């Protein structure tokens with residue numbers, strides 16, 4: 001699939017976010033060529049009046065000056081170092097990053113400002129930046145989450161048409177953890193009837209443990225308008241036998257599953273994580289160094 005790349009400078013790099021688990025987000029690109037059928041960003045695109053259907057991911061905005069703008073924002077006297085979430089609205093390690101290196105430049109800016117950040121990605125290209133991540137982790141809290149909803153080849157290929165194999169992501173995770181960087185697995189989204197079978201969940205947890213994941217969490221599929229239409233269309237083509245289940249679970253345009261549907265899956269993933277001993281087992285832990293004693297004394301005076 002050929003994508004169009006639009007080189008468009010930005011005025012703002014850090015976005016203030018409401019209603020998420022973080023306050024600030026950063027996205028060096030807009031749009032994502034991975035084009036996952038379940039991508040929740042399709043819903044944001046729909047709300048912004050941009051294509052959320054099969055055209056999503058065919059035109060990528062490249063914020064060519066994002067790192068310079070970010071440096072200016074981090075240098076403002078009013079900026080108090082707060083955690084920045086990278087990759088909430090696009091994969092920061094999609095293929096364009098190999099050429100543009102914007103995510104890397106942003107990490108360098110965050111490292112130089114000793115600013116904490118987290119990254120979520122499906123892109124093994126992140127191992128290229130292990131040097132910057134390691135330096136940054138010595139100065140501020142840094143964490144990486146690899147999205148690995150399943151290791152089932154059929155489900156992966158049909159729902160994530162352009163991502164790297166999930167085993168490649170686990171190999172990338174191992175590289176980061178071996179370098180001392182905190183990296184975890186996010187099993188999201190888990191798809192009812194497709195990737196929620198106990199043996200498939202256990203396979204991911206077991207392999208995450210083998211790769212050295214410091215943690216694992218799980219989330220089930222949401223189908224908000226924009227994501228819903230595209231996902232159900234793809235499901236009808238790829239897994240038509242599952243349609244009745246989804247029509248029941250997400251009936252009357254329901255976007256979120258009820259707690260009695262999500263809780264058992266999350267609880268099982270929690271149990272599996274305990275069973276397989278998933279925890280922070282890094283032999284080297286890169287953590288922010290305490291300020292030098294002289295500096296501490298000066299601050300205390």
Ligand code: SF4
Nearest residue numbers: 032034035036039090
């Ligand atoms: S990798 Fe993430 S942002 Fe990209 S299409 Fe898939 S779910 Fe969406």
